[in-house]
């Protein structure tokens with residue numbers, strides 16, 4: 001029922017248009033804040049490395065309204081031996097727009113970007129309740145779940161690309 005309502009809201013509009021484009025880290029905050037840092041100070045939306053030239057931020061727009069965001073950091077995790085690794089962070093879709101394939105499109109956009117950079121592996125710390133979403137996109141869990149303070153249980157997940 002919720003899915004149908006969401007579909008109605010988003011697809012019953014005239015001139016319906018979706019696009020994904022590069023944005024600044026500041027532009028991610030409106031979605032990060034509501035979805036990932038609800039009730040916390042806006043400063044908590046800033047991630048270390050957000051402002052590095054090697055970090056890219058992407059926004060999914062529905063009729064020019066920012067609806068989903070994701071960020072890609074060039075960052076090696078020593079669990080993996082691959083060169084040129086990238087980390088996905090801040091994956092978030094507005095609550096009323098979830099389960100409409102926007103998250104999937106954002107992850108696929110990141111994969112295309114990483115391939116263009118000749119990256120060989122994508123990894124991230126996935127919230128436990130989002131791990132199945134990533135598994136559906138071909139990501140695998142490594143090891144046991146672990147806790148991140150104030151946020152909850154996470155799994156380290158990865159996918160080889162290229």
Ligand SMILES: CC(C)(COP(=O)(O)OP(=O)(O)OC[C@H]1O[C@@H](n2cnc3c(N)ncnc32)[C@H](O)[C@@H]1OP(=O)(O)O)[C@@H](O)C(=O)NCCC(=O)NCCS
Pocket residue numbers: 035036091092093094097098099100101102103104105125126127129130131132133136
């Ligand atoms: C997790 C999230 C990014 C997924 O984005 P989305 O746009 O809702 O997901 P999609 O519609 O692209 O889903 C793709 C597939 O994954 C499934 N899926 C989506 N979220 C899921 C979840 N939390 N658990 C299990 N499956 C999920 C969808 O049902 C769909 O399955 P299908 O291909 O069999 O139809 C989004 O729900 C979100 O922002 N959640 C809150 C914040 C969060 O947890 N972010 C991740 C931090 S690691």
